[in-house]
Amino acid sequence: MTLKMIKNGSELSLDDCQFSELNKFCSDRNIQLRFEWINGQFWLHSDNPNENPIGIEVDKILTKHEEFFKKSSIHKELLARAVGVKAAYRPKILDLTAGLLGDSLLMLSFGCEVWAVERHPVIRFLIQSALQNSTHKSLLNLHFLESDALSVLSENPVVDTVYFDPMFEDANDKASPKKEMRIFRNLVGSDEDAIKVLEKAIDLGPKRLVVKRPRLSQELGKKPSVQYIGKSTRYDVYFSL
Ligand SMILES: C[S@@+](CC[C@H](N)C(=O)[O-])C[C@H]1O[C@@H](n2cnc3c(N)ncnc32)[C@H](O)[C@@H]1O
Incomplete structure (x- = not known):
């Protein structure tokens, strides 16, 4: 799976249309992205655990x-x-x-x-x-x-x-x-x-x-x-x- 959307510790279904563009972007380029819902918005995790996720507060x-x-x-x-x-x-x-x-x-x-x-x-x-x-x-x-x-x-x-x-x-x-x-x-x-x-x-x-x-x-x-x-x-x- 190239795209992972996580909320409250569980993976969300990628069938949700709000993720379709992201899903296509990841599949087309074969890149892995992991987003997590934290404090009311999605954050993009880095592949390096020492780096903070990206999000705009x-x-x-x-x-x-x-x-x-x-x-x-x-x-x-x-x-x-x-x-x-x-x-x-x-x-x-x-x-x-x-x-x-x-x-x-x-x-x-x-x-x-x-x-x-x-x-x-x-x-x-x-x-x-x-x-x-x-x-x-x-x-x-x-x-x-x-x-x-x-x-x-x-x-x-x-x-x-x-x-x-x-x-x-x-x-x-x-x-x-x-x-x-x-x-x-x-x-x-x-x-x-x-x-x-x-x-x-x-x-x-x-x-x-x-x-x-x-x-x-x-x-x-x-x-x-x-x-x-x-x-x-x-x-x-x-x-x-
Ligand atoms: C250097 S960053 C801008 C940073 C921004 N000024 C800030 O303070 O966060 C450039 C951004 O512009 C977007 N971008 C570059 N060329 C663009 C274009 N022709 N049309 C729309 N977005 C573009 C890139 O995808 C990237 O997210």
């Missing part, structure tokens, strides 16, 4: 951000400055690469409305499962799109900022993935169509396009209008494309 993360921004200014955040948050202005953001929702949830915490796109069936399942029982009020501003960025962009969405954080490495990417990201990286692999998506995002002509890159890596496309450089991350920002 949406309410916990949003509450943590909320508490943090009661004491610290949103405007100090590099990501907030990169996506164009201003004193009385919150951009509408299309996040083309939702992943484990880290950046989307942070942008929601800035008070932005976010459309988050994810194409990978396993990551989509984790997102859906995490969102199902989450209740934080900021989630009213989150729209999760189970799709590919190229399809979403071809519908000419009306947003202020397009945000793009692909898994795309170049020779300067020295950092090895954090332990907890290993399963995620193994599963998703490299987003080889990143340049194509970038070009399509440029064609859309948003007020801002923000590309997240490792600090020392090459730009994905042409020279950005401005760069926001953090300890390990860099945001390449393109204005009025």
